[in-house]
Amino acid sequence: MKFLDEAKIYLESGKGGAGAVAFRREKFIDMGGPDGGNGGRGGHVYFEVVQNLNTLIDFRYTQHFRASTGDHGRGSNCSGRDGKDIVIKIPVGTVILDEDKETVLFDFVTPGERVLFLKGGDGGFGNAHFKSATNRAPRKALPGWPSEERAVWLRLKLIADSGIIGMPNAGKSTFLSVVSRARPKIADYPFTTLAPNLGVVRSHDNEFVLADIPGLIEGASDGVGLGTRFLGHVERTRVLMHLIDGTQDDIVAAYKTIRAELKAYGGGLAKKPEVIVINKADALGPELAEDQRQTLSKAIRKKVHLISAVSHQGTDDILAELWKHIQKGRAKEADAAAHTIELQDTVFDDE
Numbered sequence: 001m002k003f004l005d006e007a008k009i010y011l012e013s014g015k016g017g018a019g020a021v022a023f024r025r026e027k028f029i030d031m032g033g034p035d036g037g038n039g040g041r042g043g044h045v046y047f048e049v050v051q052n053l054n055t056l057i058d059f060r061y062t063q064h065f066r067a068s069t070g071d072h073g074r075g076s077n078c079s080g081r082d083g084k085d086i087v088i089k090i091p092v093g094t095v096i097l098d099e100d101k102e103t104v105l106f107d108f109v110t111p112g113e114r115v116l117f118l119k120g121g122d123g124g125f126g127n128a129h130f131k132s133a134t135n136r137a138p139r140k141a142l143p144g145w146p147s148e149e150r151a152v153w154l155r156l157k158l159i160a161d162s163g164i165i166g167m168p169n170a171g172k173s174t175f176l177s178v179v180s181r182a183r184p185k186i187a188d189y190p191f192t193t194l195a196p197n198l199g200v201v202r203s204h205d206n207e208f209v210l211a212d213i214p215g216l217i218e219g220a221s222d223g224v225g226l227g228t229r230f231l232g233h234v235e236r237t238r239v240l241m242h243l244i245d246g247t248q249d250d251i252v253a254a255y256k257t258i259r260a261e262l263k264a265y266g267g268g269l270a271k272k273p274e275v276i277v278i279n280k281a282d283a284l285g286p287e288l289a290e291d292q293r294q295t296l297s298k299a300i301r302k303k304v305h306l307i308s309a310v311s312h313q314g315t316d317d318i319l320a321e322l323w324k325h326i327q328k329g330r331a332k333e334a335d336a337a338a339h340t341i342e343l344q345d346t347v348f349d350d351e
Contacts, residue, residue, distance in 0.1 A: 005156040005196075005233070007059035014042025014067040014083035016121035016144025019129070022075030023137070034137060036073055036127040039144045040080030042120030043067025046087045051111040053091035054198070056156050067118075070144060073126040083120055090154065093236065097153040105152065109159065109236075121145035155232065158196055160211035161326045163234030165262070166243035167254055168215030171279040173197065175243065175309040176212040179319060184212060196233045203319040208326050211237065218257045231265050238329030239273040239322055246278040246292050246306075252299040273325045275305065277318055282308035 017039025024032025045067055065088060071080030096106040096117075106115060124142035131138055164172040173184040180199025197212045213230040234240060242258060244251050255276070263270045278296065281289040289306055297304040305321070307314035 004055050004057045004060055005230070007056045007154045008063065008151065009059055009088075009154060010064045010149075010151045011045050011088075011118055012064075012066045012149045013045050013118040013147045014120040015069045015147045016040070016042045016123040017070035017072045017080035017083075018143045019124035019126035019141035020073035020075060020078075021127045021139055021141045024076070031136075034127040034131050035075055035077045036141055037075070037077050037079040038126050038129065039073045039123030040070030040082045041123050042070045042144065042147055043083035044085045044116055044120045045118035045148075046085060047096065047106065047108065047115050047117050048087050048089050049092055049094070049108045049111055049113040050089045051092060053089065054158075055091065056094070056154055059154060067120055067147075069147075070120070070123050072144075073123070073141070077126075077128055079126075080123055082123075085120075087114075088117075091156055093157045093159045095155045095157060097155055099151050099153070101153050118148040118150060121147050157235055158198060158211055158233040159209065160198060160234070160237050161208035161329075162239050162241055162322050163211040163213060163237040164241045164243055165213065165234065165258060166215060167217060167245065167258065170215065170243045170245045171309045172212045172215070172243050175279070175307075175315070176210060178309050178312060179203070179315055180210060182212075196230050201319060203316065203323070206319075206323050208323065210241075210322075216258055216261050218261075231262075231267070231269060235267045235269065237272065239275060239325035240269070241318070241322060242274050242276045244276070244278050244296070246280045246289060247283050251278065251292055251296050255296060255300060273329075274302075275318065275321050275325070276300075276302055277305045277307055279307055279309055281306050281313060282311045 019039050020036035022036040024035045026032060065086055067086040068083040070083045073080045090108060092109060092111055094108050095104060097103060098105055122145045124144045127138045127141050130140050164175065166172055176182050176184055176197060176199045180201050182197055182199030184197040199210050201208055201210050211233055213233055244254055248254055278293055284292065293304050293306045305314060305318055307318055309315065
């Protein structure tokens with residue numbers, strides 16, 4: 001299935017049905033009076049988050065969604081039937097943006113979450129509604145209320161605990177295939193990965209989701225290569241794994257290039273915890289690999305790990321390091337959620 005993480009759609013709720021002007025006319029019943037019913041409500045537009053979707057591909061072929069109109073009122077005080085609601089199903093991690101592609105309207109991260117986005121128009125009153133002691137035979141009825149229309153952008157940001165970043169051909173897909181059951185495309189040329197891949201990692205009774213995004217190059221923030229389009233998929237991660245090809249000549253420049261692109265992109269990516277890893281140690285040999293590690297570590301003054309994804313050298317240690325950061329992130333989120341609930345309970349108690 002083709003991966004699609006951005007789509008523009010057009011939404012319209014249903015119009016309300018018109019009220020009816022009618023009078024009761026039956027044999028032997030004098031002055032039956034008004035009995036025109038109200039119009040039905042137009043259909044609502046909902047967004048619903050479902051667990052079994054991981055792409056927005058359905059919205060490539062269907063961009064227009066319209067709820068049905070409410071039925072008109074009828075005589076004998078019969079109200080019109082409400083229009084049928086429309087429910088748009090989206091993957092977990094979908095962000096609803098306004099037409100300017102910047103204003104966030106909703107951010108869906110909870111499976112099963114359902115939100116009323118556009119409200120259907122109310123039905124108009126029939127003439128029976130206007131009957132009074134001074135107006136015994138009203139001939140007035142109201143049309144239904146108009147619908148609501150809106151064009152929005154859907155942007156998918158994958159839900160993952162950790163994300164792998166780095167330049168093309170650094171071995172990101174290879175690492176993902178080694179530590180999980182994911183089977184991304186792997187080849188010996190740059191930009192093999194053209195869309196993000198997710199893998200579930202199970203290590204020492206610990207389980208977390210790892211995301212591999214297409215490689216970045218210098219100028220990605222200005223649209224060079226694949227640009228920074230896919231960086232949104234690691235915005236929600238708790239830790240970044242920065243993978244560097246140890247066989248290249250200037251690993252310090254490679255590291256700084258990626259860091260510059262993260263800062264240019266924004267979204268808090270440059271401030272996330274980072275595990276720095278030099279890959280392809282098997283191709284360098286022990287002495288040269290260690291020399292590369294020390295060179296990078298001294299230049300950036302950070303801890304640098306050494307692995308070989310192909311031979312599984314050092315992969316368990318990296319997973320353990322990632323898990324430490326993930327645990328800390330989950331603990332902070334749990335504390336923040338508990339604090340929010342505590343504040344809400346305090347507010348209710350005061351009331």
